Amino acid sequence: MTREPRVLAPAEWDRWFDALALAFGGLPEPSEYRELMRTLTETERALAVWDDDTCVGTAGAYRFRVTVPGGELVPAAGVTLVSVAPTHRRRGVLTAMMRRQLDDVRSWGEPLALLTATEPTIYGRFGYGAATQQLAATIDTSRVALAVPEGTDDVRLREVPPAEQWVLDACEALYAAEVPLRPGMIARTPGWERTQVSDPEESRNGRSPLRCALAERDGDVVGFTLFRVRPRRSEGVSEGTVELEHLYASDPAAYASLWRFLFGIDLTTTLSVEGRPVDDPFQHLVLDVRRSRLRVRDALYVRLVEVGPALEARRYRTPVDVVLEVEDAFCPWNEGRWRLTGDTEGATCVRTADQADLALSARELGSAYLGGTSLAALAGAGRVRELRPGALARASAAFASDTAPWLPHGF
Structure with a gap:
C-alpha cells in the first residue's frame, strides 16, 4: 500500500x-x-x-x-x-x-481548521486545541421549578411538523440571527438545516419521532425547540424523559416560555439537556440548580492554519500589544515570533525580531482563540510561559470573550 x-x-x-x-x-x-x-x-x-x-x-x-x-x-x-x-x-x-x-x-x-474529536487525545499533536465546552444537564422536573421573566405568558406556543419547509425556514432564520452573536457558531449553507431534522426511525431507540414547538408573538416566530420524548413507566407511574436537541429564542420571554413548555410535558419527570453553551441562561431560570445536575465537557477543537491572518481576523476585548513565540513543528510556516496588536476595532499580527513576551504552541493558540479558554489557565498548567512580567494578564484579558464560545451542533 x-x-x-x-x-x-x-x-x-x-x-x-x-x-x-x-x-x-x-x-x-x-x-x-x-x-x-x-x-x-x-x-x-x-x-x-x-x-x-x-x-x-x-x-x-x-x-x-x-x-x-x-x-x-x-x-x-x-x-x-x-x-x-x-x-x-x-x-x-x-x-x-x-x-x-x-x-x-x-x-x-x-486560516482556521475546526473539528470535533471522537477521542480528544488524538489531535493535539497536529496543533488542534480544545476551544469550546458544552453544558449538559439532567433536570428533575418533578422537583425543580422555574422563575420566568415578565412577558413569558404573552408568548404563544404550538407544535408543528419539524421538517415542513416553512418551519425549517422560520427556525433557520432564528439560528442565523444568533450566529454573529457567539464565537464558535457556524454559518450554515443550504442543506445543513436538514441535519437538524433528520429523523430515521432506525435511530430513535425507543424515543418519539422528532417534535418541534414554535414560540410566537404577534404572528412572528420568536423561538423554537426541537425535542423528543422517551416514555417510561415504573410500577404504574409515568416517569418519561424529555430529550432537548435544540432551542433558540430572540428574547428572554420567548426563551423562558420554551423551557417552561419542556418542563411541563405530561407523563415526564426528567429533562435531559446536552450540547448547550456553558453560560446558557437556563441555569438562572431554575430555582434548584443542584437538582439540575450540570456537567461540562470539551466540544470544538481549533487549529490556526495561518497564525497571522487568524489572529488579525478576530477582535480583542481590551487593547493588546504582545509578542508571541509560537512553536509549530507540524506547520513550520507558523513558527517564530509574531507581534499582535489589537483592540475592539481591529488587529494586526506580523512577524517580528523583537523579544518575546509569551511562549506557547499552536495548540494553545487554538484553545485560546475563541475566548473560551484563558491563556492564564493554560499558563497555570505550564502550557504557556510568561517571558515578560505582566504580559500574561494583559494578553489573557484581551483574548477573552463576553459570551462563551459554542458549537451548537456537530459536523
Whole structure:
C-alpha cells in the first residue's frame, strides 16, 4: 500500500463511506442519513488512502465560516469523517492525511481548521486545541421549578411538523440571527438545516419521532425547540424523559416560555439537556440548580492554519500589544515570533525580531482563540510561559470573550 492520500473521486464515495462506518464500529447507517451525508460531502475536499482497492483512510473538510470574537465570520475548514481502518493503525495513515489536509487548507486561503474529536487525545499533536465546552444537564422536573421573566405568558406556543419547509425556514432564520452573536457558531449553507431534522426511525431507540414547538408573538416566530420524548413507566407511574436537541429564542420571554413548555410535558419527570453553551441562561431560570445536575465537557477543537491572518481576523476585548513565540513543528510556516496588536476595532499580527513576551504552541493558540479558554489557565498548567512580567494578564484579558464560545451542533 501507499500512505499517500489522494482526493476522493465522486464514484468512490460509497466505498469511502463504508470504510468510515466500519472504522466507527460497523453498524449500518440509516439510508436517510447516508444520503444526507452523500449530499453534504464535498468530494473535492475529501481525502482517501487506499490499499489496492480497499479504502483504509478517510478525511473530509467542509467549507465553513465560523464566528470569531468581534462577530466576524472567518473561512474555516470543518474537518470531518476522519477514520483509519483497524487493520492499518500505527502505519502513519492519519499523520499523512493530516499533513495533506492542512497543506490543502492553507492553499485554499482558510486560516482556521475546526473539528470535533471522537477521542480528544488524538489531535493535539497536529496543533488542534480544545476551544469550546458544552453544558449538559439532567433536570428533575418533578422537583425543580422555574422563575420566568415578565412577558413569558404573552408568548404563544404550538407544535408543528419539524421538517415542513416553512418551519425549517422560520427556525433557520432564528439560528442565523444568533450566529454573529457567539464565537464558535457556524454559518450554515443550504442543506445543513436538514441535519437538524433528520429523523430515521432506525435511530430513535425507543424515543418519539422528532417534535418541534414554535414560540410566537404577534404572528412572528420568536423561538423554537426541537425535542423528543422517551416514555417510561415504573410500577404504574409515568416517569418519561424529555430529550432537548435544540432551542433558540430572540428574547428572554420567548426563551423562558420554551423551557417552561419542556418542563411541563405530561407523563415526564426528567429533562435531559446536552450540547448547550456553558453560560446558557437556563441555569438562572431554575430555582434548584443542584437538582439540575450540570456537567461540562470539551466540544470544538481549533487549529490556526495561518497564525497571522487568524489572529488579525478576530477582535480583542481590551487593547493588546504582545509578542508571541509560537512553536509549530507540524506547520513550520507558523513558527517564530509574531507581534499582535489589537483592540475592539481591529488587529494586526506580523512577524517580528523583537523579544518575546509569551511562549506557547499552536495548540494553545487554538484553545485560546475563541475566548473560551484563558491563556492564564493554560499558563497555570505550564502550557504557556510568561517571558515578560505582566504580559500574561494583559494578553489573557484581551483574548477573552463576553459570551462563551459554542458549537451548537456537530459536523
